[in-house]
Amino acid sequence: MRILLLSMPDSFEHTPILAVRMPNGALASLAGNVDPHHQVAVADLVVAHDRVRETVTRLVQEHRPDLVGFSVMTFQRRTAHRLARLVHTLVPHAHIVIGGYDPSLATEAYEDPTLGIDFVVRGEGDLTFRALVRALEQGDPVDDIAGLSWHDGQRFRHNADRHVTRLEAETVRPPNRAARVLSGYTFMGRGVDVVETSRGCTYDCSFCAIIEMRGRNFHTFPLERVIDDIRDARARGGNVIFLVDDNITLDVHRFTALCEAIIDAGLNDDEFIVQAMTSAIAQHGTHLAPLMKRAGFRYVFLGIENILDEDLLFLKARAKNAAREHGRIVGNATLAAIDHLHRNGMYVVGGLIVGNPDDTVASILANLAFARRYVDWPYIQHPTPYPRTPMSKEFRERGLIVNERLEEWDGTTAVVKTAHVTAEDVEFLRWRAERWMKVRHLPRAMVHYPRFALRHWRGMLAHTFRGATWRSFVGLEDARATFHRYKAVRARERDYLDEDVL
Numbered sequence: 001m002r003i004l005l006l007s008m009p010d011s012f013e014h015t016p017i018l019a020v021r022m023p024n025g026a027l028a029s030l031a032g033n034v035d036p037h038h039q040v041a042v043a044d045l046v047v048a049h050d051r052v053r054e055t056v057t058r059l060v061q062e063h064r065p066d067l068v069g070f071s072v073m074t075f076q077r078r079t080a081h082r083l084a085r086l087v088h089t090l091v092p093h094a095h096i097v098i099g100g101y102d103p104s105l106a107t108e109a110y111e112d113p114t115l116g117i118d119f120v121v122r123g124e125g126d127l128t129f130r131a132l133v134r135a136l137e138q139g140d141p142v143d144d145i146a147g148l149s150w151h152d153g154q155r156f157r158h159n160a161d162r163h164v165t166r167l168e169a170e171t172v173r174p175p176n177r178a179a180r181v182l183s184g185y186t187f188m189g190r191g192v193d194v195v196e197t198s199r200g201c202t203y204d205c206s207f208c209a210i211i212e213m214r215g216r217n218f219h220t221f222p223l224e225r226v227i228d229d230i231r232d233a234r235a236r237g238g239n240v241i242f243l244v245d246d247n248i249t250l251d252v253h254r255f256t257a258l259c260e261a262i263i264d265a266g267l268n269d270d271e272f273i274v275q276a277m278t279s280a281i282a283q284h285g286t287h288l289a290p291l292m293k294r295a296g297f298r299y300v301f302l303g304i305e306n307i308l309d310e311d312l313l314f315l316k317a318r319a320k321n322a323a324r325e326h327g328r329i330v331g332n333a334t335l336a337a338i339d340h341l342h343r344n345g346m347y348v349v350g351g352l353i354v355g356n357p358d359d360t361v362a363s364i365l366a367n368l369a370f371a372r373r374y375v376d377w378p379y380i381q382h383p384t385p386y387p388r389t390p391m392s393k394e395f396r397e398r399g400l401i402v403n404e405r406l407e408e409w410d411g412t413t414a415v416v417k418t419a420h421v422t423a424e425d426v427e428f429l430r431w432r433a434e435r436w437m438k439v440r441h442l443p444r445a446m447v448h449y450p451r452f453a454l455r456h457w458r459g460m461l462a463h464t465f466r467g468a469t470w471r472s473f474v475g476l477e478d479a480r481a482t483f484h485r486y487k488a489v490r491a492r493e494r495d496y497l498d499e500d501v502l
């Protein structure tokens, strides 16, 4: 079969397309897991965000797919719907298959017959998609493929869930990066790729979609496979490798062994980015942080979430941010974790969530002040009620959701108000503070990525200060007016595919 797999072009504030264009790990994994005689083309539309319709039209003409698959997050749903209609018009005979977090957790949103969607793959896709492609090729029934929802000509049927895959058993084959047909994946001008070393997490933070997606569990790929995968990513131009594991620091001994394996394999001459738990870094930082540095880690995303205990309680993120001594919780681990990373020359990408139900202006400002003082690159978001997360239920029950336009549920648009602060004020406070925090990091970025910085510093500043004019800089204009202009620019950016082009 000829298969075309697409990821959505929609990106968000903290990963500006000028600087960050990462490939989608799911699609390469799906491509590596169908039977090898199929012809698979993978296209990440983030590298063609400004010419989506032309690119998709060209790709379907060139590849004449029998099946087109989309990977979708919730804030990309509108684009996915428009794209499904476009593909259905261009290649009416092709099966359309949707997967990823949004279709898995809100399957009903893809059942509208006018979208032309035939299948939804729920949860992990590698084995379900392999089985689906086999069944379609052989004309077999699909009603016993676990993890699949399908349109039987009249209505959608939902097969039983699929159990999460034991990655240790090597049933999931390595990704097929050679299937990518677009180029231009970059991080600050350098080639970038993503590598998975494990899947899953055993925590249950209330904002995280992972628990409903796959339950609380943790499975790991053998380290030899991971090293081979990193080599493959490097061979294809990935000088910056983002380890996309849900929670790689859940097993610190394994993470330590991974850092050692990277060094032993001589793969530490380039750069790694990773997301980590503050508690693990704080507790093991004395030996772990120097080792991470030697292994080539530069940016570490820390899920700090919030500095106030009441907020951590709401986010159910206390445990993962706890400092422990002899197994007992003795405080918050955030400062110790940041200190370990900074001492070893790594940068902290500070993940914080402000605008929780009981937040006041003071509690939001306290978090912003913390970010200003301690983190290198702010990654501050607002709580977003993604489908079936525990947090969403509470926001809905308390009537705090004020914006149902899902394309704006991108993490940096406040779509919920707090009991004390309007959604607009929450977002305004973050926006106003965060721009300057980003500017502060630019000189350091210049040292590490001089060519990119010299070529694009103007573009980066223009992106960061979208909506601003000279009047705003000299204080002749109220910051709210600039903020509203920024919001209007942002709204236009989201129209990757006009509805009326179909």
Ligand code: B12
Pocket (backbone or CB within 6 Å): 005, 010, 011, 012, 015, 022, 023, 024, 025, 026, 027, 029, 030, 069, 070, 071, 072, 073, 074, 075, 097, 098, 099, 100, 101, 102, 105, 121, 123, 124, 125, 126, 129, 194, 196, 207, 208, 209, 210, 244, 245, 246, 386, 387, 409, 410, 411
């Ligand atoms: C890495 C990552 C990122 C990277 C993306 C790098 C990249 N290009 O891949 C970065 C840091 C840039 C990022 C940013 C964002 N992310 Co993110 N991210 C993740 C993370 C940690 C891992 C995703 C991953 O690569 N997994 C490995 C692959 C192999 O697994 P997978 O994607 O789940 O794919 C499997 C299945 O879903 C399925 N599948 C997926 N697509 C398809 C398609 C088809 C056709 C089929 C059949 C199957 C299928 O099969 C795959 C293989 O088993 C997840 C999960 C988590 N626990 O936090 C969040 C997550 C996906 N992100 C999320 C969000 C919200 C965002 C942001 C909007 C805001 C934010 N939180 O930062 C931005 C927007 C990104 C953008 N497009 O601009 C949410 C999505 C929630 C939702 N309901 O939509 C998640 C789940 C985290 C959460 N908060 O709960 N993210």
Ligand code: SF4
Pocket (backbone or CB within 6 Å): 200, 201, 202, 203, 204, 205, 208, 209, 210, 246, 247, 277, 303, 320
């Ligand atoms: S620790 Fe991270 S991956 Fe695990 S539930 Fe919390 S946010 Fe999700």
